[in-house]
Amino acid sequence: MSPPVQIRRVDPFDTVEHNQWWQAYAEAKRADMGENALIWTLEESRAEMQQRSENTERRTYVAVLDGAVVGGGSLALSLKDNLRSAAVGVTVPLAHRRRGVGSALLAHIEAEAATADRTILRAETAWPASAPDDGAGQPGIEFARRHGYTLALSDLQNRLELPVDDAIIDELLAEAPAEGYAIRSWVGPVPDEIVAEWAALDAVLDTEAPTGELDIEAASADVADYRADEQMQALQGRTSFGTVALTSDGRVAAYTQLVVSGDDGNAYQWGTLVRREDRGHRLGLRVKLENLRMLQRHSPETPRIYTYNAASNAHMLAVNTRLGFRPTGRLGELQKKADRPRAPRPGARA
Incomplete structure (x- = not known):
């Protein structure tokens, strides 16, 4: 029997831990999008996670199996608006997929979102422009659908060479x-x-x-x-x-x-x-x-500009085409609504 996946919250001031999280994130993004993967750099992500924000609480996690980091995750909680919502992320490098790593990460992060009383979960996943518009058959969106997420908004990723x-x-x-x-x-x-x-x-x-x-x-x-x-x-x-x-x-x-x-x-x-x-x-x-x-x-x-536009925003897409933007991928904005736990009736046994 395989040992269970362990989920550990990352200390953003621990250089080794943060680097391990970022490596899993970057590898997973490249596996899905190749040269068109848009990846926050290591130092950009470190600065964001170390920020003491009054507006957003950000957390990152690593999945550990047999002593090695095999995946990463994230949770963002807005503190001044959208107080029912949480942004979740799961990134598993190709070599570690189909081993329950992503499911374990997602379950842990969703539980933490529930503890924060968040009932609307949002996530994103990208796939190549050559794939079907709805992402059918693409690993990220198929994983999300299996866990109850739906495609709420489809965006086009476009690139303009300068x-x-x-x-x-x-x-x-x-x-x-x-x-x-x-x-x-x-x-x-x-x-x-x-x-x-x-x-x-x-x-x-x-x-x-x-x-x-x-x-x-x-x-x-x-x-x-x-x-x-x-x-x-x-x-x-x-x-x-x-x-x-x-x-x-x-x-x-x-x-x-x-x-x-x-x-x-x-x-x-x-x-x-x-x-x-x-x-x-x-x-x-x-x-x-x-x-x-x-x-x-x-x-x-x-050298270039990257942009995202809703696939339904025909006017802006037409302007971008005239400027020379070309499609390089798609981004699915996903959503899942969790049931809010009901308080017990007075006199009822918990």
């Missing part, structure tokens, strides 16, 4: 004149005078963008939390490029953000959103183009 010719940017800019709005761009932290409105738009990104079947609430818009995240990004060696469209009275009507990794050198598209009352003026396109041009001028060595 630089984009200025003529293409100019052609698209002509379609988005942004009349009546001022464009402002910068590198680094969000300027103090607009950070509150930036944080407010960023907080509703997950609910204003296509959400599919996800049961999700707007995030906290606390400026102190946003500044803390910026400080963490600096520790990770990341550089932020931001652009906004401002109304005539100085309100933030639209925002977009690209973040360049200090380790792999790639740029990653983070949020882009237009305030509801300012939609219909192609401001989203305008700020993305202005931000792209700024990135190419200030960071000409950046």
Whole structure:
């Protein structure tokens, strides 16, 4: 009989333990996505896990079998919003799959989420663009389905090789004149005078963008939390490029953000959103183009941009195609709703 899998919580300040967790995570991602795997680097993940956040509690775990680390897991608990939800992750390298490692990790993490009174479990899994749209036959999503998770939202992973010719940017800019709005761009932290409105738009990104079947609430818009995240990004060696469209009275009507990794050198598209009352003026396109041009001028060595868009977001996907983005994979946003334990009736025996 095989010995049981042991699950151990990782101390993020223990270099050996964290490195073992990260190695399992990175190997599993590469096994599923090959060269198109988007992996947080070792130091980026270390900085995030060591952050003393007032907004999110993060935990990582390793699965140990016969004295060796054979898998990793994660749990994230939002502390100011989405208090019924937990983000869970399980990553098992190819050599250790089909041995009960993933199931043991998931059961342990789900139990910890239940202890924290979280009844909505969210997870993500990626598969190649060449696979079926619903991920049928792919290891990550098939594992999730066996454990009660459903595909709540399907995203496309796209890549843009840089630089984009200025003529293409100019052609698209002509379609988005942004009349009546001022464009402002910068590198680094969000300027103090607009950070509150930036944080407010960023907080509703997950609910204003296509959400599919996800049961999700707007995030906290606390400026102190946003500044803390910026400080963490600096520790990770990341550089932020931001652009906004401002109304005539100085309100933030639209925002977009690209973040360049200090380790792999790639740029990653983070949020882009237009305030509801300012939609219909192609401001989203305008700020993305202005931000792209700024990135190419200030960071000409950046080789490519990666982005995710909901498969249902036809407008943004069409814009990305014109810029030259090409699909490199799919991301499934998964969800499972657990039954909340019922309190015993008065007088009933527990």
